[in-house]
Amino acid sequence: MPPSTMRASLRACLTLLLLCLFASGVANAEALTPLRGSALPALPAAGTMHGFATVDGRLLAVVDDRAWVLDEGQGNWHAVAWSAGVAPRSLSTVFGDASRGYVLLVDDASAATSVARLSLDASGVALTSLPPFPRPVAGARAASTDTAVYVAGIENGAATLLRIDTAAAQPVWVTQADLPPGGAPSTLVVQGTGIFVTVGNAVWRWVPEGGWSQRGVAPAAILPGMARPMGQANVAYLVGDATSARAMTFQVVTRAWAVLPGVQFDRVTSAALWKDGFVWSSDDGTKTAVSSAQVQSSKLLLRWLDWLVIVVYLGGMIGIGLYFYLREKRNSTANFFVGGRSIPFWAAGVSLYAANTSSISFIAIPAKAFESNWQYMTNNLIAVFGLMFVAVWIVPLLRRLDLMSVFSYLETRFHPAIRMIASALAILTQLGSRMSVILFLPALAIATITGISTTLSVILMGGFTIIYTAMGGMKAVIWTDVVQVIVKMGGAIFAIGFIIWHLHGGFGEFLGTAMADRKMHLLDFSFDLTKATVWGFLFLVLFDVVLTFPKDQVLMQRTLSTPSAKEAGRSIWAFAAIMIPGGLVFYMIGTALFVFYKAHPERMNPMLPIDATFPLFIAAELPMGVTGLIVAGIFAAAMATLSGIMNSVATLVSVDFYDRLVKHRTPKQSVIFAEVSTVVVGLIGIGLALLLSRFDVHSLFDVSIELAGLLGGGFAGAYTLGMFTRRANSPGVAIGIASSTGLTFVAWVFKLVHPYFYLAISICLCIVIGYIASLFFPAPTRSLRGLTIHRDRDGE
Secondary structure, three states: OOHHHHHHHHHHHHHHHHHHHHHOOOOOOOOOOOEEEEEEEEEOOOOOEEEEEEEOOEEEEEEOOEEEEEOOOOOOEEEEOEOOOOOOOOEEEEEEOOOOEEEEEEOOOOOEEEEEEEEEEOOEEEEEEOOOOOOOEEEEEEEEOOOEEEEEEEEOOEEEEEEEEOOOOOOOOEEEEEOOOOOOOOEEEEEOOEEEEEEOOEEEEEEOOOEEEEEEEOOOOEEEEEEEEEOOOEEEEEEEOOOEEEEEEEEOOOOEEEEEEEEEEEOEEEEEEEOOEEEEEEEOOOOEEEEEEEEOOOOOOOOHHHHHHHHHHHHHHHHHHHHHHHHOOOOOHHHHHHHHHOOOHHHHHHHHHHHHOOHHHHHHHHHHHHHOOOHHHHHHHHHHHHHHHHHHHHHHHHHOOOOOOOOHHHHHHOOHHHHHHHHHHHHHHHHHHHHHHHHHHHHHHHHHHOOOOHHHHHHHHHHHHHHHHHHHHHHHHHHHHHHHHHHHHHHHHHHHHHHHHHOOOHHHHHHHHHHHOOOOOOOOOOOOOOOOOHHHHHHHHHHHHHOOHHHOHHHHHHHOOOOOHHHHHHHHHHHHHHHHHHHHHHHHHHHHHHHHHHHOHHHOOOOOOHHHHHHHHHHHHOOOOHHHHHHHHHHHHHHHHHHHHHHHHHHHHHHHHHHHHOOOOOHHHHHHHHHHHHHHHHHHHHHHHHHHOOOOHHHHHHHHHHHHHHHHHHHHHHHHHHHHOOOOOHHHHHHHHHHHHHHHHHHHHOOOOOHHHHHHHHHHHHHHHHHHHHOOOOOOOOOOOOOOOOOOOOOO
16 A cells, blocks of 8 residues: 555545534533333232332332232233232331332331342232341332342341342341441432442442442432332432432442433432333322333434545455455465565554454453453453564564464374364364354444444445455455544544544643543552452463463464564564553543533433443444444454454464365465355354344353363464473373363363363363473474474474
């Protein structure tokens, strides 16, 4: 790509960004998610309203000693009998979460004594009692999750929080903590890992590692019992008085309050969560009126200029692929898979960064920094030192062997069977877990906010990546990566500048707010294994960067495309040099989002997950055209990783299998097979991503991490044994791989450790068992010159 053309493109993009920054207006101060109210049928009887709960998918209401269920058409309430024949005399407050309902049971002094689970069966409403409290609880408030019930109140004169594990074989109430001072709480809510109570107008949060802390003060009186969790990071309260109240959200990350406009809550006697909002009752003396208020979350459609920017970007990617297709002779697989080994080290380094920073990171890192701080950036800092080791010892060794498949090393050092099995497992891992997830998760995030459907996003990203990767090979992959890094980093830097420019206090407000809330806290030297500490990241980098880098075909193939071993090492140095400023940009976005939404809490959508924070800001706040540019940046982040996976998997299929199994092939046939393999790999990835949309995304994502640890750790250990020892031999390494894989599967079956430890465990087991087993067999007799880091000797 001519340097003058690239410089002209950069100047044009920079000019456009600056014009948008200065010309755009301040973010709209209107609420992004108003409430829409609707009247439900009135309950046929008036009386003491115990509350509402969602029970087995139906809305249940309890008035006096009678229970009512709303029909599916929401047209009528139907009376339902109690399975026991009569209502319990001790009924008090009904509560629950989105799918389960409970009721507090009280004694004659109106102190709570126990909790019962509500369910619907053929005979009516059934109560399943939980064990009684150790002592009666006065002024009790209750909340539930899918695995536990919490009760807060005054127990024997002390303000106490109780918890019971409802999934336990023998559930028992335990004292979770003493409550903050000020008397009995008025509300109790469980949100994420925190428990929120209000005492007076003060909001307090309890977390296991830190205990109680005051998080904020409501702008008006909070109605007793009128609170519910929303999304992943909000609690909604009714504030006001008994005659008139309004709904407000408390954002638990920014600790900011925002009004949910659109509905006034008058004469509320009971309220509960229902669907995406509230259901509440009011009593006029003759009947119990019931109403609903739901949060309205509209799609923020892309506009014509946004689509134009996206089309220009995608067209540019096709143009780069076409350029190399027409320019290159395509007379060998070496040109297609490793770019004729002519890629400059700096371009390979930029491409390494692009491949290592997928669209998941583009979305998830800002969300993590928004929610917490910069502690996870410690991984970037320590990874730089790990990459230095890789640049000096590992990459030059493999580059000197003129490989195309990194698994060729395992054949040269050990045995062809080890190479074939390792390559096959790598292909399955990339296709089955990594490629489909990288395609689907960003598409899901974009679809949550914009008018682009998940299916269309997957097809756009996957289809265009297939075209330019199949046409241009590794040269197209690397040079499109360079453009894609510019696009996504340019969009990210603009987002930071846009936020700071539109803060009333500018950079001073940004820095002051961020420092006051410790949002830039970076290093944690504690030895708490439950936190993101320096020591944990040292462990992670050792196993996830240093020891696994040799077997990562996607990354190694870029270094193998450089002209020499020296240039290959320099590409890793370039990668390391980009990692810290690149990480800083994405963590800075998260901090900027925190400051922005603390100043403009009404612009948040309380129903969205935290990972949707940056996509929400892109769609709702940025000017037309820039939104398209940053959506293109998300596409770029995904496509950079996808193109590398497609080319790398096609390399493994061609070099490790086709070239070995098909005899008398011509170079042209090998190139055609490589191009067809790229297309087939891409289509399989698209198909699996679309299939993924029909399942639980989070569980499958966890499974993909487990598979990487279960199947890949043993072979990473084989590289370590081969490169760093002379004594390791084929039988010993084979035993090490088989044993480590088997023992890691045992840990998986019996759930002995967290899945994130599988990779490290498998690598360690392979190294230890493989080396010990090698001692029982003769030492290698072939020359090991160039195959280990010990370059002064041939072998033993």
